[in-house]
Amino acid sequence: xxxxxxxxxxxxxxxxxxxxxxLHYGRDGCALHDPxxxxxxxxxxxxxxxxxxxxxxxxxxxxxxxxxNNWQKPSVEICLDVENERFINSFIDTLQK
Numbered sequence: 001x002x003x004x005x006x007x008x009x010x011x012x013x014x015x016x017x018x019x020x021x022x023l024h025y026g027r028d029g030c031a032l033h034d035p036x037x038x039x040x041x042x043x044x045x046x047x048x049x050x051x052x053x054x055x056x057x058x059x060x061x062x063x064x065x066x067x068x069n070n071w072q073k074p075s076v077e078i079c080l081d082v083e084n085e086r087f088i089n090s091f092i093d094t095l096q097k
Contacts, residue, residue: 004095035091036082042090044081047074 001007014030021029036042049066053059065078 001092001095004092006095010095032087032091036079036087039087039090042083042087043079045077045079047077049073050076050078
């Protein structure tokens with residue numbers, strides 16, 4: 001993103017997020033979920049039942065998705081895949097304008 005007028009702002013505002021990524025995943029990265037909503041053709045989605053675990057000490061607060069359709073009640077459109085390269089190119093192009 002160097003070369004865009006937003007570089008310093010984005011670099012500083014995502015610092016804590018990127019530090020977490022380095023610590024836990026070994027890479028200086030930052031997920032960009034919100035900008036993906038600007039172009040729905042960038043993602044492959046499907047409907048599944050999703051709930052939040054509230055009783056287990058091990059997974060309390062974890063989002064659980066029924067990928068096997070055991071509960072047979074799809075409730076949420078979730079993202080299964082992203083055209084990463086096309087998204088990044090479009091995102092950087094937008095920032096450079």
